[in-house]
Amino acid sequence: MANAKTPVETLTEEEAAAELAFLAAEIARHDELYHGQDAPEIPDADYDALKRRNEAIEARFPALVRDDSPSRRVGAAPLPTFAPITHSRPMLSLDNAFSDDDVRDFVASVYRFLGRLPDDSIAFTAEPKIDGLSMSIRYEDGRLVSAATRGDGTTGENVTANVRTIAEIPDRLPAGAPAVVELRGEVYMAKSDFLALNEKMAAEGRQTYVNPRNTAAGSLRQLDASVTASRKLRFFAYAWGEMSEMPAETQSGMVEVFRNWGFPVNPLTATLCRVEDIIAHYRAIGLARPDLDYDIDGVVYKVDELALQERLGFRSRSPRWATAHKFPAEQAFTTVERIDIQVGRTGALTPVARLAPVTVGGVVVMNATLHNADYIDGLGNSGERIRAEGHDIRVGDTVIVQRAGDVIPQVLDVVMEKRPAETHPYEFPRTCPVCGSHAVRERHEKTGRLDSVTRCTGGFVCRAQAVEHLKHFVSRNAFDIEGLGARQIDFFFGAEDPALSIRTAPDIFTLAKRQAGSLAKLENIDGFGKVSVRKLYDAIDARRAIALHRFIYALGIRHVGETTAKALARAYGTYDAFRTAMTEAGTLSGEAWAELNTIDGIGDVVARAVVEFYKEPRNIDVIGRLLEEVTPQADDTPASVSSPVAGKTVVFTGSLEKMTRDEAKAMAERLGAKVAGSVSRKTDLVVAGPGAGSKLDKAREFDIEIIDEDGWFVRIGS
Ligand code: IVH
Numbered sequence: 001m002a003n004a005k006t007p008v009e010t011l012t013e014e015e016a017a018a019e020l021a022f023l024a025a026e027i028a029r030h031d032e033l034y035h036g037q038d039a040p041e042i043p044d045a046d047y048d049a050l051k052r053r054n055e056a057i058e059a060r061f062p063a064l065v066r067d068d069s070p071s072r073r074v075g076a077a078p079l080p081t082f083a084p085i086t087h088s089r090p091m092l093s094l095d096n097a098f099s100d101d102d103v104r105d106f107v108a109s110v111y112r113f114l115g116r117l118p119d120d121s122i123a124f125t126a127e128p129k130i131d132g133l134s135m136s137i138r139y140e141d142g143r144l145v146s147a148a149t150r151g152d153g154t155t156g157e158n159v160t161a162n163v164r165t166i167a168e169i170p171d172r173l174p175a176g177a178p179a180v181v182e183l184r185g186e187v188y189m190a191k192s193d194f195l196a197l198n199e200k201m202a203a204e205g206r207q208t209y210v211n212p213r214n215t216a217a218g219s220l221r222q223l224d225a226s227v228t229a230s231r232k233l234r235f236f237a238y239a240w241g242e243m244s245e246m247p248a249e250t251q252s253g254m255v256e257v258f259r260n261w262g263f264p265v266n267p268l269t270a271t272l273c274r275v276e277d278i279i280a281h282y283r284a285i286g287l288a289r290p291d292l293d294y295d296i297d298g299v300v301y302k303v304d305e306l307a308l309q310e311r312l313g314f315r316s317r318s319p320r321w322a323t324a325h326k327f328p329a330e331q332a333f334t335t336v337e338r339i340d341i342q343v344g345r346t347g348a349l350t351p352v353a354r355l356a357p358v359t360v361g362g363v364v365v366m367n368a369t370l371h372n373a374d375y376i377d378g379l380g381n382s383g384e385r386i387r388a389e390g391h392d393i394r395v396g397d398t399v400i401v402q403r404a405g406d407v408i409p410q411v412l413d414v415v416m417e418k419r420p421a422e423t424h425p426y427e428f429p430r431t432c433p434v435c436g437s438h439a440v441r442e443r444h445e446k447t448g449r450l451d452s453v454t455r456c457t458g459g460f461v462c463r464a465q466a467v468e469h470l471k472h473f474v475s476r477n478a479f480d481i482e483g484l485g486a487r488q489i490d491f492f493f494g495a496e497d498p499a500l501s502i503r504t505a506p507d508i509f510t511l512a513k514r515q516a517g518s519l520a521k522l523e524n525i526d527g528f529g530k531v532s533v534r535k536l537y538d539a540i541d542a543r544r545a546i547a548l549h550r551f552i553y554a555l556g557i558r559h560v561g562e563t564t565a566k567a568l569a570r571a572y573g574t575y576d577a578f579r580t581a582m583t584e585a586g587t588l589s590g591e592a593w594a595e596l597n598t599i600d601g602i603g604d605v606v607a608r609a610v611v612e613f614y615k616e617p618r619n620i621d622v623i624g625r626l627l628e629e630v631t632p633q634a635d636d637t638p639a640s641v642s643s644p645v646a647g648k649t650v651v652f653t654g655s656l657e658k659m660t661r662d663e664a665k666a667m668a669e670r671l672g673a674k675v676a677g678s679v680s681r682k683t684d685l686v687v688a689g690p691g692a693g694s695k696l697d698k699a700r701e702f703d704i705e706i707i708d709e710d711g712w713f714v715r716i717g718s
Contacts, residue, residue, distance in 0.1 A: 008056045016061045020069070023054040027070040038218040039209055043367055043408075044486065045342060045352065051490070082157035082221070085148035087136055088182060088242040092153060093317055094129075094300060094324040100279050103301070106323045107275050110303060113312055113320060115660040120273045123304040125251045126281045127238060127269035129324050131213050131295040132188030133220065136241050137163060139181040142173040149220065152476055153317070162220050163187075165229035170262045177261060182241035185263070189216040190293045193232045211363060212295055234294070237263035250304045271304055282325050289327070298326040313666050316563045320666075329402040331412060332365070334358035336397050339370065339426055343434045343464035345472050346558050347456040351376060351428070353393065353411060360403040368401050368409040372452045373428040373441075381452055387413045394423040432456035434464040460618055466503065467493050469556050473505045477562045478554035479546060482539040483532065484508070504622050505554070509544065509629035512537045544630045548575055551632040555623070559609045564601060568610070571599045571674065575632040579623075582614040591681075598676045644715055646672030648684040651699070654692030656709050664712075671716060679704065687712045 004019075011019070030047055034040045040047075051070060058065045065071070097103045111118045134150045147163035148156035163169060166187065173181060189197075194212040201209070209215040219231035237258040247257045252271045259265045268285055272278050282299045289296060303309050303321040312320040338354040351370040358365055370376050370393060374383075378390035391414040393399065398418035403409040432439050437458030442451045456462050470493060471486045473479055492502035492511075499518030502508055515522055523533045546554075552575075553565035560568070572578035584592035588611070596607045613619055650673045652664050659667065664687070665675045676683060679698040686699040686706045699706050707715065 004053060008053075008060055011057065011060070013061060013064070016057050017064050020054065020057055020061075020064055020066055023050060023057075024066055024068050024070060026050060027054065028068070031070075037209070037214075038221065039214045041364065045340075046367065048490070049340075055494075082159060084151070084155045085146060085158045086155045087148065087153075088138075090153050091134060091136060091150045091156070091184065091241070092314065092319060094322055095315075095318045096298075097323050097325045098328075103279055103282075103323070103325055104275055106301070107278070110308075110312065110321065113660055113662050114308065115663070120275075122308065123250075123271050123273050124278055124301045125255075125269055125271050125304050126278050126285075126299055126301050127266050128285055128292075128296040129298040129300045129326075130186040130188055130236055130266070131297045132186040133213070133217055135159075135163065135185060135187045135235070137169065137183045137185075138242075139173050139177070139183065141179055142175070142177055144169070144171050157221075159220050161225040162222060162228040165225050166233045166235055168235045168264050173261050178243055178245035178247065180242055180244035182243065183237055183258065183263065184239040184241055185235055185237040187216060187220065187233050187235050188212065188294050189219070189231065189233055191295065192293055197231070235264055236266050238266065238300075246306070249306055251302050251306065251309070252304055254306075286327060296327075298324045300324050311663065313670060316566070329410075330360050331400050331402045332358045332360040333398060333415065334365070334401055336393060336395050336399055336411075339376070339393075339395055341429055341433045343432060343456055343462065343468070345465060345468035345556055347432070347458065347462065347465050349429065349432065349439055349454045349456060351426075353399070355399075355401065358401065360401060360409065363403065365401055365403055365409045368399075368411045370411065373454055374452050376426050376428065383449075387411075389416075391416055392425055394419070394426055396420045396423045428454060432458055432462055432464070434458075435462035437462060463493075470502065470505065470508075472556045473554045474508070478550055479508075479543050480550075481508070481536075481543055483536045484539065504625075506622065506625035506629055508540060509626075511540065545633055546630055548573075548578075548632045548634060551575065551630070552578065555613070555619075557610055557613045559606045564606055567599050567601045571595075574634050575627075579614065582611055585611045586615055594680060595682060598678055598680060598682075600675055600677070643671035643673075644717065645685065647674075649674045649676050649682055650685045650687060651676050651679050651683050651695060652687045652689075653679075653695040654689035656687075656689045658709055658713070667716075685715075 006015070027047075027050055030040070030042060030050070034047075054070055058069065058071060095106075097106055107122075107124070108118060110122060114122075116122070135147055136150070136156065137147045138145050144164065145160075146158060147160045148158055150156050164171065189212040191212055194209070194215055197215065198209055209218070215231070216233055219228050219233060222228050238255060240254065246254075248254045250271075252269070255265050255269065268288065270281050272281060278301060285296070285299050301323055303312060309319070309321040314320065334355045334357075336353045337356055340352050340354060342350045342352055344350060349372075351372070353368045353370050355366055355368060374380070375386070376393050378385055378387060378392045380386040393411060393414055396419070398415040400412040400415065401409050402412045430439055431437065435456065435458040437456050439454045439456050441454050443449070444451060456465065458465065460466055467489060470489045474481045474484045474489060489502070492500065492507075495501040497518070497520040499514045499520045500511075500522065502511060511522075522528050522536075523530045528536075547569070549562075549566040549569035552568050553560065553562050568578060572581055581592045581596065584590065585596050585607070587593065588608070593607070593611075596602060596610070597604070645668060650668050652661060652668075652675065656664055668675050679686060679695045679702065681702055683699065683702070683704050686695065686704055687709060688696050688699070688706055689709055696706065
């Protein structure tokens with residue numbers, strides 16, 4: 001009997017027909033799990049492998065292509081759509097602490113930032129981290145007016161009708177509550193309700209759900225609110241967004257107010273000062289965990305006093321005043337059946353262990369990342385032995401896998417006693433499995449060490465790199481084109497017809513034009529249809545004007561993530577200024593290069609990657625064609641534009657007495673200033689405290705305005 005490992009070339013016609021039937025059903029099932037139920041059973045890579053296998057068989061037996069073949073469908077069943085809601089204040093995430101030492105570091109960083117001695121005088125709240133979905137619920141004049149999911153943190157989905165069905169969430173606030181209250185917390189499904197629901201599903205012969213969190217998510221995304229109502233969701237209040245008035249001065253006081261208003265708040269919350277007490281509370285919650293009727297994945301610590309929270313402020317995505325102390329991951333034994341190689345956007349070859357399916361903490365695990373060749377060999381980044389005894393990982397091995405939260409499972413160790421007699425060390429490929437180009441490990445210029453990553457040298461020739469580039473280009477923090485996700489990119493990239501194919505980013509924007517005069521109509525392809533094609537074109541057109549930082553991020557320059565893209569956009573203001581500067585900086589010397597290196601958050605590696613990117617003619621060509629279609633917009637200057645230091649480059653030097661260096665920097669950035677580490681001709685203002693040395697001299701030499709710390713407070717008007 002043929003199975004998925006049988007090479008396509010050796011399949012008989014009968015076997016091929018049977019497998020195509022199986023694949024059509026199986027892929028449809030995964031589509032429904034993914035899109036319809038928010039409960040994928042397999043990772044995207046495995047799904048892609050099923051689709052590729054289907055395509056390969058169809059290519060060899062074109063006569064066997066079925067009417068319901070997955071290759072004739074693109075994307076999935078239509079998603080329920082909810083109107084977007086822009087959060088009045090962003091919904092941020094939390095930094096993580098994994099060990100007691102991480103917690104001590106977090107507490108120390110709070111003291112340091114505030115310029116206080118670590119004397120146990122700052123109070124923290126400690127409460128369970130609920131594994132559900134965060135929700136922002138807005139009340140105006142005491143009435144619930146809207147509810148939104150977190151979404152990307154800036155914009156969420158309007159799920160008001162569904163949230164109204166949650167009995168634990170009051171529709172009204174008591175008299176005396178502020179006029180505008182945006183209450184935030186976690187919607188979850190109790191474990192007992194989840195088990196009861198699954199029993200019912202099983203009894204009816206229907207597909208059961210994976211875990212309470214996914215079920216809660218799926219329940220909230222129902223267009224029919226009566227379905228949500230039947231699912232019995234629950235809620236814990238722990239945070240807030242916009243408030244027209246603050247009813248308390250501490251985190252614990254706010255939560256107490258929420259409780260008085262009738263919201264459930266978590267009973268395991270404590271307010272503590274000593275780090276050791278905080279850690280003891282974490283352990284107590286960990287011990288109680290199995291008996292709780294809801295899933296938790298850690299303990300959240302928050303600085304209690306709101307005035308201190310305000311001073312500590314935020315990093316790009318998370319507050320400095322809070323952290324999440326995660327519980328250790330859960331583990332299980334299984335065997336390695338195969339090692340596959342995936343090729344990423346930057347050409348990195350990532351080995352993945354295909355495992356005999358095993359349940360780890362309630363979720364079926366079938367894959368684990370193996371990171372790189374060294375990792376398989378038992379070596380860490382600095383050449384040290386990893387895992388208990390540094391054993392290598394082989395196909396056939398019994399291994400311990402670990403899963404923590406949503407991260408990809410890891411292979412923790414190999415059980416040597418169970419290694420079969422006939423195993424061989426894994427041979428890492430020397431060519432790219434996708435395009436056949438050489439795969440190499442670069443040598444670090446300075447340290448002379450071999451890079452841990454093996455990279456395909458195929459560049460744009462490599463199909464995998466090109467596709468991944470496009471997927472990155474349309475991803476959420478880049479162009480974010482609705483209706484054009486990873487699966488649609490696979491389709492358009494694979495399309496042969498010139499009126500349908502998308503191979504590079506500019507092709508996205510010429511699709512409608514190419515379609516206009518063609519017979520290969522998108523709307524006739526299963527899965528599209530007239531309405532969705534229209535919507536797709538509208539979504540594409542909506543991105544012809546795009547924020548500069550999104551544009552830069554979308555280019556997929558190595559080492560340039562979202563935060564770096566934002567820093568570059570802020571520093572250069574317009575795309576032209578950015579491109580000119582990067583071209584000038586190409587000599588790795590001179591003013592443009594120096595300026596690039598003074599941008600906060602941009603070190604040597606990133607700076608080199610950006611200028612190298614602009615030396616590649618192919619990149620210049622693609623960007624040139626892209627700019628014929630889209631126009632990057634100068635980024636919105638931060639809300640505090642009217643501040644007297646907005647847009648100015650400021651350098652702090654010498655010792656500061658009223659604030660720590662970190663606090664000064666955060667304050668200046670909040671006011672729209674750019675804080676540089678060294679003085680150049682581009683510096684606008686130097687704030688010098690006692691003991692300032694060479695930076696002060698340089699400022700004098702360049703005739704830059706110099707003020708002291710008091711002058712700074714006068715300048716910013718506080
Ligand atoms: S505080 C600005 N408290 O964890 C920080 N978050 O990783 C506001 N979460 O998106 C969040 N339990 O969905 C906070 N007791 C708790 C929480 C909690 C769960 C979730 C929340 C947030 C995520 C951050």
